[in-house]
Amino acid sequence: MHTPSVTSSCKCAFTLPSPQLVDHTCRGPPEVYTVEPSQGKGLGVFALHDVEIGDIVMRETPVVKISPPDFVKGTGYPMAAISKLVRQEFETLSLDKQAEILSLTYHATPAEIETMDQLGLIFRTNAYNTGKEIGLFPKIARINHSCRPNTSYYWSERLNKRIVYATRKIKQGEEFSVSYIPLLLTQKERQARLDRYGFKCHCEACAQERAATEVSDERRVTINQAFIDFEPQLILTPPKSKTATRQARKNANASLQLASLVQEEGLADYYAKAYRIAAISHARVGDWEPAAIWANKGYELKVMEDPQSPHTLELHHLTSNFLSNWESQLRNRSAMHGGQ
Numbered sequence: 583m584h585t586p587s588v589t590s591s592c593k594c595a596f597t598l599p600s601p602q603l604v605d606h607t608c609r610g611p612p613e614v615y616t617v618e619p620s621q622g623k624g625l626g627v628f629a630l631h632d633v634e635i636g637d638i639v640m641r642e643t644p645v646v647k648i649s650p651p652d653f654v655k656g657t658g659y660p661m662a663a664i665s666k667l668v669r670q671e672f673e674t675l676s677l678d679k680q681a682e683i684l685s686l687t688y689h690a691t692p693a694e695i696e697t698m699d700q701l702g703l704i705f706r707t708n709a710y711n712t713g714k715e716i717g718l719f720p721k722i723a724r725i726n727h728s729c730r731p732n733t734s735y736y737w738s739e740r741l742n743k744r745i746v747y748a749t750r751k752i753k754q755g756e757e758f759s760v761s762y763i764p765l766l767l768t769q770k771e772r773q774a775r776l777d778r779y780g781f782k783c784h785c786e787a788c789a790q791e792r793a794a795t796e797v798s799d800e801r802r803v804t805i806n807q808a809f810i811d812f813e814p815q816l817i818l819t820p821p822k823s824k825t826a827t828r829q830a831r832k833n834a835n836a837s838l839q840l841a842s843l844v845q846e847e848g849l850a851d852y853y854a855k856a857y858r859i860a861a862i863s864h865a866r867v868g869d870w871e872p873a874a875i876w877a878n879k880g881y882e883l884k885v886m887e888d889p890q891s892p893h894t895l896e897l898h899h900l901t902s903n904f905l906s907n908w909e910s911q912l913r914n915r916s917a918m919h920g921g922q
């Protein structure tokens with residue numbers, strides 16, 4: 583496992599745009615994608631031209647949005663109640679919109695096809711959690727799944743839109759992919775979650791040789807556990823004892839390994855989370871340079887997603903704070919060396 587070269591890879595120019603000034607709604611022409619058949623996957627969404635990290639691929643308002651009934655643990659997806667709500671909304675739509683929804687693919691067992699409302703099945707296969715609600719976005723619904731996706735998405739309450747953006751460079755003609763499930767699971771666990779969509783995943787992460795799959799599984803499990811273990815330790819108050827200082831130093835080193843693991847596994851959805859951990863862990867031991875650089879790396883990712891989310895604002899604040907501590911540290915050092 584190598585530790586990332588945080589100083590050389592940083593593109594930080596130490597100019598933080600104000601989050602309010604970044605208008606992500608203006609980026610990306612609408613004609614980024616085309617919907618075409620994708621081998622073994624039905625239809626899929628493909629890039630019409632090269633796409634850069636952060637470019638917006640799709641922005642879509644939900645055609646149906648429902649508040650899900652209370653989910654009772656252990657009783658499964660409350661299909662009957664959801665189908666009823668979806669049908670009520672569906673009946674209010676134009677014929678064009680209704681046809682668009684009915685053209686969507688769905689997965690169901692023969693028994694489900696016999697007994698359940700087709701609209702409910704379409705909704706189950708294609709809808710996304712949308713804040714506290716569940717929404718159906720017929721264009722975004724055409725994006726197929728990968729366990730190492732090249733796009734990510736978020737829901738903007740303010741714009742009433744779901745926004746899909748590139749998390750890697752994507753070449754013209756390449757298929758866009760997104761994840762339908764949490765990704766910090768082993769290949770077997772992921773496949774169990776994907777069974778409800780009715781396909782076996784052969785994405786680049788799942789189709790590896792057995793040895794590589796084992797390495798990937800171990801990385802994902804380790805990353806997940808590290809996120810859990812770091813959570814209670816993400817505080818900025820300096821350690822008060824020698825033992826606590828030793829532990830904080832160990833954490834700073836472990837946070838570099840975590841950032842490295844997430845990058846090696848190519849899980850862009852989790853980069854900002856790992857970078858925030860590296861930033862806070864270094865701040866805790868007064869290593870202001872790496873603290874500022876990691877916070878800024880996290881901020882650059884979060885701002886692409888949503889300039890005004892609390893996570894983005896927090897990383898903006900941390901970056902400014904760590905930068906000024908770094909500057910003071912440099913000034914003090916310079917004063918100690920006679921202002922050289």
Ligand SMILES: C[S@@+](CC[C@H](N)C(=O)[O-])C[C@H]1O[C@@H](n2cnc3c(N)ncnc32)[C@H](O)[C@@H]1O
Pocket residue numbers: 622623624625626686687688689707708723724725726727728779780781782783784785
């Ligand atoms: C939300 S839809 C995606 C768009 C769909 N391919 C279409 O033709 O409309 C989900 C369905 O697409 C197919 N699918 C998505 N990702 C896939 C993958 N990685 N491999 C095979 N089939 C996939 C499955 O049939 C799944 O139930």
